[in-house]
Amino acid sequence: MSLSRSVAPLAAGAASRRSHSGRLQAWLPKLVLAPSIAISLLFVYGFMLWTFILSLTNSRMLPSYEFVGFAQYARLMANDRWWVASTNLVVFGGLFVAICLALGLLLAILLDQRIRQEGALRTIYLYPMALSFIVTGVVWKWLLNPGLGIQAMVRSWGFENFRFDWLVNPDTAVYTLVIAAVWQASGFVMALFLAGLRGIDDSILKAAQLDGASLPRIYWRVVIPCLRPVVFSAVMILSHIAIKSFDLVVALTGGGPGYASDLPATFMYAHAFTRAQIGLGSASAMLMLGGVLAILIPYLYSELRNRRHG
Amino acid sequence: MYPFNISFSKTALVLATTAAASMAYASAQAAEVEVLHWWTSGGEARAANVLKELMEAEGYGWEDFAVAGGGGETAMTVLKSRAMSGNPPSAAQIKGPEIQEWGELGLLGELDEVAEAEGWDALLPTTVADVMRHNGSYVAVPVNVHRVNWLWANPEVLAAAGVEMPTTLDELFVAGEAIREAGYIPLAHGGQAWQDATVFESVLLASGGTEFYQRALVELDEEALGSAQMIEALETFKRLRELMDDDMSGRDWNIATSMVINGDAGMQLMGDWAKGEFTAAELTAGEEYLCAAAPGTQDAFTFNIDSLAMFRVEGVEREAQQALARLVLEPTFQEAFNLAKGSIPARPDLDMSEFDTCAQQSLEDFQRTAEEGGLVPSMAHGMAVRADVQGAIFDVVTNYFNSRDMPAEEAARRMVNAAQAAL
Numbered sequence: 118m119s120l121s122r123s124v125a126p127l128a129a130g131a132a133s134r135r136s137h138s139g140r141l142q143a144w145l146p147k148l149v150l151a152p153s154i155a156i157s158l159l160f161v162y163g164f165m166l167w168t169f170i171l172s173l174t175n176s177r178m179l180p181s182y183e184f185v186g187f188a189q190y191a192r193l194m195a196n197d198r199w200w201v202a203s204t205n206l207v208v209f210g211g212l213f214v215a216i217c218l219a220l221g222l223l224l225a226i227l228l229d230q231r232i233r234q235e236g237a238l239r240t241i242y243l244y245p246m247a248l249s250f251i252v253t254g255v256v257w258k259w260l261l262n263p264g265l266g267i268q269a270m271v272r273s274w275g276f277e278n279f280r281f282d283w284l285v286n287p288d289t290a291v292y293t294l295v296i297a298a299v300w301q302a303s304g305f306v307m308a309l310f311l312a313g314l315r316g317i318d319d320s321i322l323k324a325a326q327l328d329g330a331s332l333p334r335i336y337w338r339v340v341i342p343c344l345r346p347v348v349f350s351a352v353m354i355l356s357h358i359a360i361k362s363f364d365l366v367v368a369l370t371g372g373g374p375g376y377a378s379d380l381p382a383t384f385m386y387a388h389a390f391t392r393a394q395i396g397l398g399s400a401s402a403m404l405m406l407g408g409v410l411a412i413l414i415p416y417l418y419s420e421l422r423n424r425r426h427g
Numbered sequence: 428m429y430p431f432n433i434s435f436s437k438t439a440l441v442l443a444t445t446a447a448a449s450m451a452y453a454s455a456q457a458a459e460v461e462v463l464h465w466w467t468s469g470g471e472a473r474a475a476n477v478l479k480e481l482m483e484a485e486g487y488g489w490e491d492f493a494v495a496g497g498g499g500e501t502a503m504t505v506l507k508s509r510a511m512s513g514n515p516p517s518a519a520q521i522k523g524p525e526i527q528e529w530g531e532l533g534l535l536g537e538l539d540e541v542a543e544a545e546g547w548d549a550l551l552p553t554t555v556a557d558v559m560r561h562n563g564s565y566v567a568v569p570v571n572v573h574r575v576n577w578l579w580a581n582p583e584v585l586a587a588a589g590v591e592m593p594t595t596l597d598e599l600f601v602a603g604e605a606i607r608e609a610g611y612i613p614l615a616h617g618g619q620a621w622q623d624a625t626v627f628e629s630v631l632l633a634s635g636g637t638e639f640y641q642r643a644l645v646e647l648d649e650e651a652l653g654s655a656q657m658i659e660a661l662e663t664f665k666r667l668r669e670l671m672d673d674d675m676s677g678r679d680w681n682i683a684t685s686m687v688i689n690g691d692a693g694m695q696l697m698g699d700w701a702k703g704e705f706t707a708a709e710l711t712a713g714e715e716y717l718c719a720a721a722p723g724t725q726d727a728f729t730f731n732i733d734s735l736a737m738f739r740v741e742g743v744e745r746e747a748q749q750a751l752a753r754l755v756l757e758p759t760f761q762e763a764f765n766l767a768k769g770s771i772p773a774r775p776d777l778d779m780s781e782f783d784t785c786a787q788q789s790l791e792d793f794q795r796t797a798e799e800g801g802l803v804p805s806m807a808h809g810m811a812v813r814a815d816v817q818g819a820i821f822d823v824v825t826n827y828f829n830s831r832d833m834p835a836e837e838a839a840r841r842m843v844n845a846a847q848a849a850l
Contacts, residue, residue, distance in 0.1 A: 177528075177815065178507070178525075178528050178529075178532075178814075179507055179510065179511060179532065180511070192848070195848075197822070197826075197841070198822050258677065262674055263673055263674050264672065264673070264674035265674065282673065284676060284677075285618070285673055285674060285675070285676040287829050287830060287831070288831075290676075370676075370677060371619060371677045373618055373619065373620075373676055373677050373825070373829065374618055374676045374677075374825075374829035375620075375822075375825040375826040375827075375828065375829035375830065376620075376822060376825065376826060377826075377829065387818065388815075388818070390500060390503075390504060391500050391814070391818070392814045392815050392817075392818035393525075393528070393813070393814040393815055394814075394815045394818075
């Protein structure tokens, strides 16, 4: 380029202007993205790294850098409450994802029968998603309170022996989280499935009908297999919600009775921020990250593999 | 603006008494203190404002750094980030053993000159002064004293059940049964970990006595934590559950207090901040609501002291900080603040005629127990042990209280583990 500039200044001027703008065009996206990449590198990955470093130290009230190896993880493993929280996450996450999927699919199939007022019904089911988990939590806290909500209402109708005290029973409190979370998220899953159902080619269904397949059989063998990608994204989104659940627990049960409905997120918050155990809190945060990655990595892997095949 | 005038004239008095020194300060330079606190609810904010006016009357600036959020968790998070960035406020609302933790980090400045000039050693009960000192130097100044071991009651409910205010644990159970038979909830309670712990420490104090309380919950003596006395206290504590209603899980303490106020429940075991609720409902102490030491703890006083810890600062800010420390313990502020907050002054030598009967009894017991040795720090309110140990004990207490089948022996064993894990 320097050669052409010295030989033919005029033409070179035009060319270099073009190549400048060309270079700018090539660099512009990178330039524009650079700040956000830098920010996310620092504030997401940088802090992940920092949390990991803290989890290896004996930090208590303030971060310290006295390394103690994996002692915090060992303490975590010996902590009763952590195991309660982890078990709860498995119970809550499993039931939440499964029930949301089943209910969402059922609602979507029912809505897909070309019924009247479909738009209005769809909105009604989708609306809970517009609320924050705090609102959901508080509302269900009142509904499930035995002296105030459903139990009191049914008893006032004359069924004196009716019992629905899951919220105040340590063995069942975690299921109340499932109820509230399912109420909130199943409409959203329904919307996902509905979009998926609308995307299925009608001719496939017609072909199946011509072959004499019954309606349940069509759904079971044709429609639902077609929805596999939707199921996959729904599972991803729902399991994220489950692992990160914090506000719902705080509003609905406060982790109680006792700490019977604690989840890892509330455990982490309690230890890192109110009990001056930043080291232990960081260790639990790292294990939560591990949980998220355990779900995310297989997902990314299968996504990428599919693309290569496609 | 009427209240302002009152405190202003009181301020003039204070100014007169400490004339020379403060005038010198005032004329020097408008130094500022920045105070981090979470006195943000109505009465508390008014109480904190008194201090601001006192400071301004002496010519110091006051930069308010109020961070809302009940237990001060948010405020503590803010404080930590400020301290880590090397820019702590001049003073912050820190209490109990946390003062020691901040002191160990070398971040607190000493107040020995003020303490000596004002005679804090003679003024404050030793137990209280010990909390305020780090390595023998004063680093914090007490603002008020809350008593935790109180029993509150609705006299109408007690009358309907035909019982008197219980004075022992046995009487409490008998009275509770009578109240239940009369159709009321005997004991109002909220199922939150700290409330469970508040009730537990009162029961432990009643059944084991102050010496045992001191060994178990303050010194974390493993022998005491696993002893038969502890198991007995745990079992009595669990029995109290029978006096509570089924819907208490997660209930806030002030809702529980309002159950007593409304006459749904007979009694509540709670610290004296509950008085704020009774006062707000315009009830008179001793007539429309009753207060007494938690059953069996007449000779003990579990204290929960709010204090301002002073950070290490330089130059004029330090002068202002010292003035702040002095003003906090002076009668004007102690009286105004504690009338607004429902607690009692941290110095036992004040005239209490303006306070209600519950506060007067509280102060009397405070003085008496300070002399006789029944004055103990509250574990449930972060006065006795570090936050992590406290959390671990909370876990055991609340889990045992809510569990249907955990034996008391198991809870005592876990208590020992909790104390060991903290070392």
